[in-house]
Amino acid sequence: MNEPRGEKGTERIGIARSPGAHDHLTERDRQILHAVVTDYIASAEPVGSRTISRKYGLNLSPASVRNVMADLEEAGYLQQPHTSAGRIPTDKGFRFYVDVLEPRPLSKQEQERIRSRYTTALGDGMEVLRETSRLLSAFSSLAGLAVAPRLEATRFRHIEFVRLRERDVLVILVTDTGVVHNKLIHVDEPLTQDRLHEISNYLNSVITGLTLRQARERLLAEMRAEKALYDRLYAEAQLLAQRAFESAEVASESEVFIEGKLSIAEQPEFASVEKMKALFKAFEEKSLLIKLIDKSMQAPGLQIIIGHESEADEMAGCSLILSHYTVGDEVVGTLGVIGPTRMNYSRVIPIVDYTARLVSRLLEQ
Amino acid sequence: MNEPRGEKGTERIGIARSPGAHDHLTERDRQILHAVVTDYIASAEPVGSRTISRKYGLNLSPASVRNVMADLEEAGYLQQPHTSAGRIPTDKGFRFYVDVLEPRPLSKQEQERIRSRYTTALGDGMEVLRETSRLLSAFSSLAGLAVAPRLEATRFRHIEFVRLRERDVLVILVTDTGVVHNKLIHVDEPLTQDRLHEISNYLNSVITGLTLRQARERLLAEMRAEKALYDRLYAEAQLLAQRAFESAEVASESEVFIEGKLSIAEQPEFASVEKMKALFKAFEEKSLLIKLIDKSMQAPGLQIIIGHESEADEMAGCSLILSHYTVGDEVVGTLGVIGPTRMNYSRVIPIVDYTARLVSRLLEQ
DNA sequence: CACTGGCACTCGCAGGTGGTGAGTGCCAAC
DNA sequence: GTTGGCACTCACCACCTGCGAGTGCCAGTG
Numbered sequence: 158m159n160e161p162r163g164e165k166g167t168e169r170i171g172i173a174r175s176p177g178a179h180d181h182l183t184e185r186d187r188q189i190l191h192a193v194v195t196d197y198i199a200s201a202e203p204v205g206s207r208t209i210s211r212k213y214g215l216n217l218s219p220a221s222v223r224n225v226m227a228d229l230e231e232a233g234y235l236q237q238p239h240t241s242a243g244r245i246p247t248d249k250g251f252r253f254y255v256d257v258l259e260p261r262p263l264s265k266q267e268q269e270r271i272r273s274r275y276t277t278a279l280g281d282g283m284e285v286l287r288e289t290s291r292l293l294s295a296f297s298s299l300a301g302l303a304v305a306p307r308l309e310a311t312r313f314r315h316i317e318f319v320r321l322r323e324r325d326v327l328v329i330l331v332t333d334t335g336v337v338h339n340k341l342i343h344v345d346e347p348l349t350q351d352r353l354h355e356i357s358n359y360l361n362s363v364i365t366g367l368t369l370r371q372a373r374e375r376l377l378a379e380m381r382a383e384k385a386l387y388d389r390l391y392a393e394a395q396l397l398a399q400r401a402f403e404s405a406e407v408a409s410e411s412e413v414f415i416e417g418k419l420s421i422a423e424q425p426e427f428a429s430v431e432k433m434k435a436l437f438k439a440f441e442e443k444s445l446l447i448k449l450i451d452k453s454m455q456a457p458g459l460q461i462i463i464g465h466e467s468e469a470d471e472m473a474g475c476s477l478i479l480s481h482y483t484v485g486d487e488v489v490g491t492l493g494v495i496g497p498t499r500m501n502y503s504r505v506i507p508i509v510d511y512t513a514r515l516v517s518r519l520l521e522q
Numbered sequence: 523m524n525e526p527r528g529e530k531g532t533e534r535i536g537i538a539r540s541p542g543a544h545d546h547l548t549e550r551d552r553q554i555l556h557a558v559v560t561d562y563i564a565s566a567e568p569v570g571s572r573t574i575s576r577k578y579g580l581n582l583s584p585a586s587v588r589n590v591m592a593d594l595e596e597a598g599y600l601q602q603p604h605t606s607a608g609r610i611p612t613d614k615g616f617r618f619y620v621d622v623l624e625p626r627p628l629s630k631q632e633q634e635r636i637r638s639r640y641t642t643a644l645g646d647g648m649e650v651l652r653e654t655s656r657l658l659s660a661f662s663s664l665a666g667l668a669v670a671p672r673l674e675a676t677r678f679r680h681i682e683f684v685r686l687r688e689r690d691v692l693v694i695l696v697t698d699t700g701v702v703h704n705k706l707i708h709v710d711e712p713l714t715q716d717r718l719h720e721i722s723n724y725l726n727s728v729i730t731g732l733t734l735r736q737a738r739e740r741l742l743a744e745m746r747a748e749k750a751l752y753d754r755l756y757a758e759a760q761l762l763a764q765r766a767f768e769s770a771e772v773a774s775e776s777e778v779f780i781e782g783k784l785s786i787a788e789q790p791e792f793a794s795v796e797k798m799k800a801l802f803k804a805f806e807e808k809s810l811l812i813k814l815i816d817k818s819m820q821a822p823g824l825q826i827i828i829g830h831e832s833e834a835d836e837m838a839g840c841s842l843i844l845s846h847y848t849v850g851d852e853v854v855g856t857l858g859v860i861g862p863t864r865m866n867y868s869r870v871i872p873i874v875d876y877t878a879r880l881v882s883r884l885l886e887q
Numbered sequence: 888c889a890c891t892g893g894c895a896c897t898c899g900c901a902g903g904t905g906g907t908g909a910g911t912g913c914c915a916a917c
Numbered sequence: 918g919t920t921g922g923c924a925c926t927c928a929c930c931a932c933c934t935g936c937g938a939g940t941g942c943c944a945g946t947g
Contacts, residue, residue, distance in 0.1 A: 205910050218920050223911070241910050241926045281692055281706045319680040319696045327646055329694055329702060331684045337694060339702045341646045419806055422799055430795055434787055437802075441784055570939050583891050588940070606897045606939050 170510045171458035174256045181232075187257070188215060189225045190234055194246045194254040198499055201425045203243030248464035251476070251498050255461050260503040263511045271296065271512060275519060282306075282336035287414050289492055289516055294417025297505045299496030300440075302479075304450055305412035306334050306489040306520075309369045316360050318353040318397060326353065328401040334484065334520050342400040348393070356394045369402060413443045413450075415495070424497045426474055439471035450491045453479045457488075459510055464498045474498055478505055480513035484520050492516065535875045536823035539621045546597075552622070553580060554590045555599055559611045559619040563864055566790045568608030613829035616841070616863050620826050625868040628876045636661065636877060640884060647671075647701035652779050654857055654881055659782025662870045664861030665805075667844075669815055670777035671699050671854040671885075674734045681725050683718040683762060691718065693766040699849065699885050707765040713758065721759045734767060778808045778815075780860070789862045791839060804836035815856045818844045822853075824875055829863050839863055843870055845878035849885050857881065 182190070192213040196204040206222040209215070215222075226244055229235045234253060235244040246254070263271075274292045275285070286303040293301030308330070315331040324347060330338040348356075363379055364372040380395055418440055427433045439445055449467055453460040462477040478500075479493035493509050494500075547555070557578040561569040571587040574580070580587075591609055594600045599618060600609040611619070628636075639657045640650070651668040658666030673695070680696040689712055695703040713721075728744055729737040745760055783805055792798045804810055814832055818825040827842040843865075844858035858874050859865075 203910090207910075219910090220912095220920055220922095221918085224919090227912080237911090239927065240912095242928075243910065281704055284706070314686065315682075315684040317680075317682050317694070321679065321696075321700050325700075327696060327700060327702065329682070329696075331686075331692060331694075335686050335690075335692060335706065337692065337702070337704045339646055341649070341700065416806075419799060419802055422795075422802070428795060430787075430793060430798065433795065433798065434784060437784055437787070441782075568939090572939075584939090585891055585893095585941095586889085589890090592941080602940090604898060605941095607899075608939065 169262050170260060170506060172255070172258075172506065173456055173458050173460050175252065179253050179256065182253075185215075185217075186225060186229060187253075188213075189217075189222060190229055190246075190250060190253055191257065193226070193229075193235060193244060194250055197245055198501055201499060203238055203245050205243035208243070248466065248498065251463045252466075255463070255502050258503055258506070260506045263507045267296075267508075268511060271508070272515060275515070282332070282334045285335070285516070285519065286490075286492075287416065289512065290414040290416040293492065293494050293509065293512060294420055296508050297494045297496070297500075298420050298423075299494045299500060299505065300418045300421045301414075301416045301492075301494055302446070302477075303414045303492040304447075304490050305336055306332065306484070307454075308332070308338065310487050310489040311336070311484065312366050312368055313364050313372060314366075316364065316401070317357050320348065320350045320353055323347050326397070328397070330401065334489070340401065342397070344397070344400075352393070355390060356397055359390065359394050360398060364398075372398075373402065413446060415440055415443075415446075421496055424499075426497045426499060432474065435471050435473075436475065439469070439475075445469055445471060449477065450479065453477075453491060454481065454488060457481075459506065459513075460493075461502070461506075476500060478502070478509045480509050482513050482516040482520065484517070489520075534627050535625060535871060537620070537623075537871065538821055538823050538825050540617065544618050544621065547618075550580075550582075551590060551594060552618075553578075554582075554587060555594055555611075555615060555618055556622065558591070558594075558600060558609060559615055562610055563866055566864060568603055568610050570608035573608070613831065613863065616828045617831075620828070620867050623867055623871070625871045628872045632661075632873075633876060636873070637880060640880070647697070647699045650700070650881070650884065651855075651857075652781070654877065655779040655781040658857065658859050658874065658877060659785060661873050662859045662861070662865075663785045663788075664859040664865060664870065665783045665786045666779075666781045666857075666859055667811070667842075668779045668857040669812075669855050670701055671697065671849070672819075673697070673703065675852050675854040676701070676849065677731050677733055678729050678737060679731075681729065681766070682722050685713065685715045685718055688712050691762070693762070695766065699854070705766065707762070709762070709765075717758070720755060721762055724755065724759055725763060737763075738767065778811060780805055780808075780811075786861055789864075791862045791864060797839065800836050800838075801840065804834070804840075810834055810836060814842065815844065818842075819846065819853060819856060822846075824871065824878075825858075826867070826871075841865060843867070843874045845874050847878050847881040847885065849882070854885075855881075 179187075189209060192209050192215070193204050196208060196212065206219040206226060209222045210217050210219045226235060229250075230237065230244065233247060234250040236247050237244055271292060274288060283305070286305060290301035290303040293303070295301075311332040311334055313330065314333050315329075317329040319327040319329065321327050321341070324344050326342050326344055326348065328340050328342055330340075332338070363375055367375060376395065376398055380391055418437065421427065421436070422433055427436065449462065449469070453462070458480075460477070460479040462479070464473060464476060467475075467477065474497055475495060476498045477493060477495050479491055481488040482490050482492060492513055494505055496505070544552075554574060557574050557580070558569050561573060561577065571584040571591060574587045575582050575584045591600060594615075595602065595609065598612060599615040601612050602609055636657060639653060648670065651670055655666035655668040658668070660666075676697040676699055678695065679698050680694075682694040684692040684694065686692050686706070689709050691707050691709055691713065693705050693707055695705075697703070728740055732740060741760065741763055745756055783802065786792065786801070787798055792801065814827065814834070818827070823845075825842070825844040827844070829838060829841065832840075832842065839862055840860060841863045842858060842860050844856055846853040847855050847857060857878055859870055861870070
């Protein structure tokens with residue numbers, strides 16, 4: 158009863174929903190609310206009772222629709238910009254809409270169009286992510302988003318230390334997914350490049366193929382076991398590894414790609430300069446987004462965050478659709494789109510969903 | 523006579539000017555034009571003859587000022603938004619203004635405030651550049667810009683090959699300045715990680731401390747000399763090096779940092795959504811900026827590009843102030859600001875100039 | 888001859904007015 | 918419960934008006 162449009166689709170695209178939240182609505186309430194949201198998504202304008210009764214084949218007069226709409230407004234699903242204007246959905250109204258939505262999977266042609274964007278010429282992991290956020294933007298006409306894999310969740314492929322200055326050493330970490338992280342660390346004692354080489358070699362032999370956590374544990378074990386032998390080398394390696402790994406957990410700003418911010422500015426709701434500035438501010442300060450994304454990592458499946466649900470004022474009027482990409486069943490990164498709450502969910506959700514699966518498959522091999 | 527405000531300052535900040543371009547202007551023309559630009563920069567509003575005659579102590583009646591202004595309009599230095607409005611400077615008017623400008627060097631306090639932004643905690647070269655564009659933005663209230671050093675002009679510190687997949691190899695290049703470049707290349711024959719290690723070691727022993735061009739020459743020479751000995755290794759090294767170096771010359775998009783785009787949006791001239799969108803488009807497509815920056819690299823000293831001088835429509839109403847940073851007398855990268863043509867040149871120029879010198883000094887050591 | 892005061896003119900802008908139309912709430916009738 | 922009718926509300930647009938800043942031109946003055 159909560160999902161009136163058939164259950165098969167639900168299995169297809171696993172959307173995180175809020176079950177039972179709208180149980181008090183009658184079937185007619187639902188139909189009208191759905192119609193209002195649908196129309197508003199299409200027109201971006203307040204929708205009146207007359208439009209609903211004419212366009213959506215409900216066999217109800219405008220007056221009846223008005224009664225229902227008044228109820229829905231009281232229940233917090235709709236709002237009026239001013240008396241004597243039509244209604245627009247609130248965030249709660251959109252929440253109902255997506256909770257009920259069963260988007261159809263992407264057609265074969267569209268899948269193919271997306272797949273064809275990933276050519277072999279793409280280069281390293283970062284480039285794959287940038288291209289991903291570009292294509293998400295291009296196909297959805299919204300801003301596309303892709304976040305680099307979390308270091309903790311991926312496996313090391315390679316570590317390298319390069320001496321830059323007397324006490325400055327550049328650490329280069331390469332993960333399984335072809336993403337390169339680098340970071341400058343300071344050491345107390347000067348180290349020669351040759352020595353750094355030895356350390357790199359040793360660490361590589363130990364940690365290749367391990368995750369960050371595993372690598373840490375393994376190193377500690379190794380240290381204890383062989384400590385007596387080559388005391389000096391191991392001590393230095395231990396130190397450098399520690400420095401290299403610390404604070405490597407959190408996604409840094411440079412690892413969030415947002416492309417196509419401009420397409421979002423085309424939407425009529427951002428015609429006012431003020432709104433646009435607020436939104437671009439949110440983009441520029443990626444820390445806000447990172448927080449949201451981190452939270453979404455906890456939950457499985459495709460996440461939809463509507464307006465105030467993000468608990469950030471800058472995101473008022475904006476929704477996020479996020480999904481994860483995985484490597485061998487483990488969630489490693491996030492991708493999705495940002496757009497106005499009034500976005501075309503049924504079109505965009507399958508795009509995000511398919512792209513997430515595709516990226517997972519790409520990284521797998 | 524062309525520079526009426528004393529020549530000592532000219533030596534201090536080397537601005538590229540257009541000499542003799544405004545010789546036909548009388549001393550009075552110059553004073554009034556200068557006053558109009560100054561006032562317009564301060565107020566962002568068309569300036570009338572009355573304002574000039576009152577505020578700028580020229581002892582001229584509004585009527586006389588009007589006559590001169592009419593001449594200046596005919597000569598293309600000023601324009602009227604509409605009849606019966608004041609005048610605003612054209613790009614040519616601003617060009618005159620900066621050609622004549624002798625900005626005073628930054629005060630010791632301000633120098634110190636900028637210097638203090640570079641702490642040792644800053645990390646690798648890329649982070650230094652990002653911080654540079656941030657501080658340029660913060661101190662100028664415009665958008666800050668910093669471009670990574672050109673690969674050709676810097677010296678290699680380290681090269682490393684990491685095997686990602688059967689035929690995919692990740693190349694990691696570290697330059698003298700602590701900037702890490704990485705790139706995926708494809709090889710025809712599978713190579714083991716051990717083999718790649720040998721190749722890295724060999725190449726490092728040959729090219730460390732050389733520039734891209736030198737490295738290429740040296741490699742060719744080495745190849746020829748020792749080819750007979752270890753044929754296979756050298757052939758593979760040669761191939762990989764070639765792949766790694768090709769297309770490494772051009773600054774790629776990811777190496778242009780633009781920070782504080784929003785501060786520019788605060789300016790009254792970008793109150794219209796259309797203008798703002800055009801500008802952000804220019805930011806998003808960095809290729810346009812890269813072209814401008816490449817061109818500016820040719821010329822020595824501080825460059826000012828006003829409005830149409832960039833020959834790009836997207837940059838209408840915008841000026842660039844660019845300077846270079848050097849490593850050992852060689853120009854390696856560019857930094858600067860982007861703002862409305864109506865920016866405070868006399869304040870911003872010293873900031874860009876000082877920052878460029880500072881970054882050069884930082885990279886030097 | 889350069890400079891100035893005066894004057895008529897132009898035009899953007901802000902504020903006020905009235906008409907239009909979409910949409911509502913309420914009520915009585917079916 | 919549903920519907921048609923009706924009075925009402927408001928945003929929006931087109932139109933007008935007065936104000937003020939600024940101009941161009943001209944004749945007068947040192």
